[in-house]
Every structure is written in C-alpha cells, then in structure tokens.
Amino acid sequence: MSMDKETVRKVAGLARIQMDDAELETMAPQLSKIIDWIEQLAEVDTDNVEPLANVVNINLALREDKITDGDCADKVLANAPEDVQGFFVVSKVVE
C-alpha cells in the first residue's frame, strides 16, 4: 500500500502535526515503505486463529470501588502553563 501526499496530510492533521508540502513529499514515500514492510504480516495465514490479547494467561485485574486517590489538585496542576483558582486555563475553544 502506498501513502500519497494527501493521506499523509490527513493523518498529520488528525495528530495535530503541522507539515509543509516539502515535508509531506519526503514523508509519503518513507511511510509507504514502512507500511509495506509491516504488510508482510498479512502473508501469514490466520484463518481460524483467535486474536491474542496477551502472551501470558492472565485475566484483567479489577479493583474495589473505593476512594483511594485524588485530592491532589496542586500535583495535577503542577505542569500547567496557566491555572486560575484550581482550573487549567487554555485558549478559548468554544465556537
């Protein structure tokens, strides 16, 4: 499968990565090569094989419904570029 420039532009947009035309031109063939390489996996016959979620036979761990965390607004906000009265402050996002 080859990734054309427009597909790379779309994927970059979804990932919020800004790329100019020159970068798209460079990236498209590189990404295509990576995908081609991975696509070799499609050659393996997986008919009648259940998807494998993990290689060791364990079940999903569950926890009791108890309040054991939170109440640490200072830690949560520690890396925020801007905060006011306990809120994160970001550029206006409303339409």
Added chain:
Amino acid sequence: MAQLTKGKTGEWETVIGMEVHAQVIAESKLFSGASTKFGAEPNSQVSLVDAAMPGMLPVLNEHVVEQAIKTGLGINSQVNKHSVFARKNYFYPDLPQGYQISQFDQPIVGEGTIEIDLKDGTVKEIGITRMHLEQDAGKSLHDQHPTKSYVDLNRSGCALMEIVSEPDIRGPEEAAAYISKLRMILRYLGTCDGNMDEGSMRADVNISVRKPGAELGTRAEIKNVNSVKAVQQSIDFEVQRQIEILEGGGEIKQETRLWDPDKNETRSMRSKEEAHDYRYFPDPDLLPLELSDEQIERIRKTLPELPDEKKHRFMDEFGLSAYDASVLIAERPRADYYETVAKDRDAKLAANWVINELLGILNKNDQDIADSPISAENLGGMIGLISDNTISGKIAKDVFAEMYKSGKDAGSIVEEKGLKQVTDTGAIEAIVDEVLAENPDNVAAYKGGKDKLFGFFVGQVMKKSQGKANPAAVNELLKQKLS
C-alpha cells in the same frame, strides 16, 4: 401508529435513534480511585491517571462492571461474556489522554428491547442496539474569561454507560417516552441517578425524515439535549428544518448539531466534522474483560422488580387501570408508598387518594413523596375509616387536609373534631323530616316532576348534619319520604 408531519408536498415520517449517556453510580471512577462526587472544588477529584500523566495505568472498577451487567439485564439485553476496551482518539482540552477509553466492536452489552408507554395507552417496543462502558470527559467553562477557557477534570474518567437505541422511535412523544422509561429503569436498578440537571444523564438524538415507506433519509445528530423537554423541542425544530430543506429541493447534510435551549434551535457544529475519524484500536493497557455465567446469574438474582413488572402486578393484584398503575410506578418510593397504603385495604380507593389528593398537594407545594407529612400508614388508616363508614368521602377531604397540616393520624383527628359519620337512621331521619318541613314549595315542585330538586334535598340534609350524615342513608330516606 407512526406520527406524521404535514409538509407542503405531503406527509413526512420522522425516524429517530437515541444515544443516552448515563453516569454509573459508583464511589470512584472507571479506571482510578478518585471520587465521583458532584460539585467538588475544581480538579480536587483528579488522580494522576485521570490527568493522563505519563506512565499511569488504568485499573478497572469491579463495581462499575457489575452495574453495567445489572443495567444490561434490566434493559432486557444480551450481556457479552467477552468485551474489549478500545481507544477513541481525538483532541480536546477536557480530554487529557488525547483519547477516550471506550468500547468499540465488542461492547459489554449487546442487543435487547425496552417497552415504552404511549399516551393512547398502547405499548411499543424500542430496540436496543448495544450498551458500552466509557470514560467521561472533563468540563470546560467558556464564560469566565474573554479569550480563555477554564478546564476542570473532576468529571474526567467517571464511568458512563452509553445506551444506543435502534432507529425505532417515530416522533417527539415516543422519544420522550423512551428516555423517561430508560431513566425510570436505571433509577429502579440504582445504576444511574438519572439527574439530567447535573448531567448524569445526557442524550444525543439522531433525526432524519422520509416519506412514509421510503428509504431512510440522511440524519443529523443533535447533541446537548439535557432534559425530556429539550428532547421534544429539539426534535420538533429539527424535523421542521429538514422538511423545509427537502421540500425546497435541498439535501440534508450528515452533521453534528448543537441544541441551543435559549434560542430553541439547533445549529451546526462545524468543528466536529473533520474530527470524526476516531481511529479506534484495542487499548493495550487493558486486557479483554471476561465475565462468567455464574457472575451474571448472581447479579440477575439481585435485580429488583422493574417498572413494567410492577405495573402489571399493580393492574392484576389491585385491579388498577394501566394509567393509574403507570403513575404509581413512575418512582420506586412512590410505588412503595402506595403499596403500604393499599395493604389489606380498598386498593382502588387507595390509588385515587394517592394519585389525586396526595400527589396533587405534594406537587403544588413542590414536595417529593419522601417529604410527605402524611405517612403511608396514616393515609392507609384514613382509607380504612372511609371503607368501614366511619367517615364519608367528603369528610375525608377535611381529615386529609388536617393530616397534611399536622401529620397526625386520621383516627385522632376524627375523634378530636367529632367528625364521625352519622349512620344512625333515626338521627338522619329527624334531619330529613326537618328539611322537608322547611321547604314545602320544593317538595311540591319535586312531586310535580322537577326531579332535579333531589340533589337540593340531599345538599340541605348534608349541610344540617355538617357533612356527617352517611350519604347512602340520606339518599335512601329521601327517596322513601318523597315518593
């Protein structure tokens, strides 16, 4: 019967499917131990998992899983023993992970049906497509600053159940009945408090219109519909909008629209369009969720009597009409109250008093049945006094008013105020004679054929007895004496 809307080119049928988000009642969040309590200080109920700090891992809340199973059983749906959590990728400031942990192609609950009750007394089945568990997002405040938005992550990571219906709903009335019934079931189950004001239940409504019998039309998805009234209003608006476009030769664009309750209109949310590529994939931090038959059966045994079962039991056991039964079962505490009142008593009379008098006065004073100054035992006692002829229905209204005011039981009020009904025929006969003697003209007129005067004599006798004469005895005696 499908409800049709008349347009210029004929009639249109509305087709609706709903996605209801219901916050699961639990102490802590879906994947972290932070509290879910509503109304706390901003960001005070956020763990480093909810804030998506690097390296933090989600651990699933066992109780939430049980709540989801309970809900699946309560909405008559298939509980899937194998389900998978997936990442739904998008960017928004109130979603610190950059993805929402949800379920995609393998949800915890599959197909089912619920019954809705319509005004004309008919029952309609609405299909459930699926129900899955997912994380709620945080909350953004846009009105605190001219150029900034404020973000509170307290709600981030709270457990939601998203219940998706089939496009079986045919108009605003059915949509309202659907969300009301769903809310009732969740409240009976105790899996969601159904509080739409606080956002613990929210609906997205998918609406399209078509000529009856035609292929499905293109739909618009309406977001932010947060009350039963808003559900109805947004459908009314959207149906008109779509019919006008189609009849004007235009086409409906498949898009997300926002309901504005202040302006009573829906408007396009353009920014949502491009983001609709969510690139779901199984969350590598979480193994598939496996349930056992034993676990599901154990939870099935804890299910309470659900609204529809209760309704049918009230109709069979107490001889109530479908309407009366549906009013009484609307809230579980109300149904419990009624059952106490009706226990070993005239159940229909009890239903009348609870529905017409008690709910009437509670509504007027904006009270809940839990705040009722009249206990169920005391109201039952009063019903007993009516049934054994100690008081008449008319006197009972005064007793009821006094009970509401003082909270006392009916027996002591009747005793204190001397309201006991006079059933002694001798005493009533004396009053009847008095009334007839005082009104010779009317007696003559009655005998001359003015039958309507009978009511006048009854009224006079009741008045003289201060309402205490047994009405049946009064009727009987008057009939004898006037014939």
